[in-house]
Amino acid sequence: MNAVEVKGLRKSYDGVEAVHGIDFELRTGEVFGLLGPNGAGKTTTVEILAGSRKRSAGQVSVLGTDPAQADRAWRGRIGVVPQTGELFPNLTVLEHLDLFAGYYEEPRPPKEVLELVGLEEKAGAKTRTLSGGQRRRLDLGVALVGNPELLFLDEPTTGFDPSARRAAWETIRSLRALGKTILLTTHYIEEAHRLADWVAVLRRGEIVASGTPADLIAQAPATIIRYRRNGREVVLETEEPTRTLHELTGQALRDGFDLAGLEVHRATLEEVYLSLTEEPPE
Amino acid sequence: MRLFLHQLRAEQKLFWRSRELAFFTFVLPILFFLLLGSAYGDDEINGVSGYEYLLAGMIGYGAASTTFAGLALLLVIRRESGVLKRLRATPLPPATYVAAVLASIILIFLVEAVILLAIGRFAFDVPLAGSIASLVVVLLIGAASFAALGIGLTALIRSAEGSSAVVNALYLPLSFISGAFFSKDTFPEVLQTLAAILPLSHLIELTRDVMVFDDTVWDHLGNVAVVVAWGLAGLVVAVRGFRWEPRER
Numbered sequence: 001m002n003a004v005e006v007k008g009l010r011k012s013y014d015g016v017e018a019v020h021g022i023d024f025e026l027r028t029g030e031v032f033g034l035l036g037p038n039g040a041g042k043t044t045t046v047e048i049l050a051g052s053r054k055r056s057a058g059q060v061s062v063l064g065t066d067p068a069q070a071d072r073a074w075r076g077r078i079g080v081v082p083q084t085g086e087l088f089p090n091l092t093v094l095e096h097l098d099l100f101a102g103y104y105e106e107p108r109p110p111k112e113v114l115e116l117v118g119l120e121e122k123a124g125a126k127t128r129t130l131s132g133g134q135r136r137r138l139d140l141g142v143a144l145v146g147n148p149e150l151l152f153l154d155e156p157t158t159g160f161d162p163s164a165r166r167a168a169w170e171t172i173r174s175l176r177a178l179g180k181t182i183l184l185t186t187h188y189i190e191e192a193h194r195l196a197d198w199v200a201v202l203r204r205g206e207i208v209a210s211g212t213p214a215d216l217i218a219q220a221p222a223t224i225i226r227y228r229r230n231g232r233e234v235v236l237e238t239e240e241p242t243r244t245l246h247e248l249t250g251q252a253l254r255d256g257f258d259l260a261g262l263e264v265h266r267a268t269l270e271e272v273y274l275s276l277t278e279e280p281p282e
Numbered sequence: 283m284r285l286f287l288h289q290l291r292a293e294q295k296l297f298w299r300s301r302e303l304a305f306f307t308f309v310l311p312i313l314f315f316l317l318l319g320s321a322y323g324d325d326e327i328n329g330v331s332g333y334e335y336l337l338a339g340m341i342g343y344g345a346a347s348t349t350f351a352g353l354a355l356l357l358v359i360r361r362e363s364g365v366l367k368r369l370r371a372t373p374l375p376p377a378t379y380v381a382a383v384l385a386s387i388i389l390i391f392l393v394e395a396v397i398l399l400a401i402g403r404f405a406f407d408v409p410l411a412g413s414i415a416s417l418v419v420v421l422l423i424g425a426a427s428f429a430a431l432g433i434g435l436t437a438l439i440r441s442a443e444g445s446s447a448v449v450n451a452l453y454l455p456l457s458f459i460s461g462a463f464f465s466k467d468t469f470p471e472v473l474q475t476l477a478a479i480l481p482l483s484h485l486i487e488l489t490r491d492v493m494v495f496d497d498t499v500w501d502h503l504g505n506v507a508v509v510v511a512w513g514l515a516g517l518v519v520a521v522r523g524f525r526w527e528p529r530e531r
Contacts, residue, residue: 013530050371051371052367052370052371052527072373072375073373075371075372075373076373078371080368080371082364082367082368082371084364085363085364085365085367085368085528086363086364086365087365087368088296088365090296090299090300091295091296091299095295099288099292100372102285102288102289103285103288103372103373103374104372104373105373142368146372146373
């Protein structure tokens with residue numbers, strides 16, 4: 001059973017197409033990472049799936065329903081953490097959770113949500129006194145208080161320091177363990193790698209690669225060789241590292257030049273990502 | 283109904299906690315009444331006592347400042363900060379939300395009107411001659427019409443930064459030329475004509491006639507028509523132009 005099915009999804013703004021017909025599926029109980037640089041169309045896609053933006057073309061099914069025809073019951077089954085947007089500066093953390101809990105038929109008790117997002121000590125603090133990271137956790141809490149089956153997290157850790165990011169990853173893992181289906185967007189390759197069961201790389205409104213994180217690495221050029229010659233860095237990608245390296249070192253010995261800083265390694269996920277999302281040179 | 287009350291309670295909490303908004307929209311008309319009342323309450327203005335004149339004027343000014351200016355500011359700020367969009371993603375029905383926001387601001391205006399009337403009665407000895415029922419009807423018509431105009435105005439304001447400038451530039455001059463603070467008889471003809479077209483002078487006259495002269499709403503259907511027509515115009519703009527999402531950045 002798929003929680004989300006997308007076929008040929010397109011979106012134009014004033015005649016300019018931002019999403020060019022993408023297809024993907026999100027299996028129930030899994031974490032799906034939509035990975036891509038800023039402006040790739042991630043937020044547009046999430047907003048269409050969450051029912052807060054109309055699509056231009058294509059078919060979308062979220063929890064068996066077209067989000068463009070979403071009703072109250074459907075909205076009660078999803079939770080959204082938007083990329084930007086504030087809450088009420090003069091309400092406390094717990095008041096926010098109580099307010100939003102009131103909108104749902106079967107909310108998760110706000111006290112439990114406090115614990116889940118690690119804001120127990122800030123329960124009585126006004127939102128305007130919270131740090132950026134604490135606000136982001138409240139964003140998550142507000143999305144969780146309705147006890148949704150499906151969660152949309154739009155860049156949940158952008159702007160976090162490394163330790164806050166790790167803490168957020170733990171929270172997301174615990175949500176997966178609770179059986180939530182999660183669609184997360186990110187431009188951090190490591191985040192997708194650590195959290196997602198399935199990754200789709202979005203570039204300029206098109207999915208340029210998708211698969212498990214291991215699949216994506218397997219698609220990469222096998223081996224990368226780097227060295228410096230006359231102060232310039234040289235990068236070689238090769239499927240036959242033994243032969244390439246032998247020829248390279250042979251040539252260096254024959255002609256008497258040095259392979260400064262010689263390095264041979266397997267492509268990392270980051271290099272795969274960069275090779276997929278880099279703009280072609282003009 | 284449960285959801286409506288839940289949201290209404292939250293709206294009340296939110297209004298009273300945003301001190302600046304509560305001061306400028308709720309407290310200021312009361313302060314002006316005390317101030318101006320002690321300055322020229324004993325004079326006679328347009329055939330009534332200064333107190334009576336001011337009381338009706340301040341109730342009208344209160345309607346403009348709470349249900350028009352206050353509501354517009356509150357909604358623009360919520361829209362541009364992304365709160366409206368987030369609420370839209372919850373199961374809270376949009377109609378319930380709008381109804382609760384309206385009920386909340388109208389309630390606040392009614393509380394303000396009661397305080398103004400009480401100050402008039404007990405501090406300045408203004409007798410309440412007219413029928414309470416007619417007065418309540420007038421206040422509700424005024425509040426609803428100005429609230430519709432306030433929501434309509436949000437469709438014309440693009441950003442939170444500029445919102446208070448735009449709102450103040452509209453409702454303060456409106457209050458002045460509509461004779462909320464002093465008689466408009468000495469104003470240039472152009473301003474008097476403008477005041478006759480705009481809704482606030484009609485609401486103030488209605489309030490005064492019902493309060494002081496024991497008229498009923500039915501005696502002044504012309505005034506009612508102007509106020510309601512403006513309210514309907516606001517409603518049309520509101521329905522067509524209301525947005526839940528902030529402006530694209």
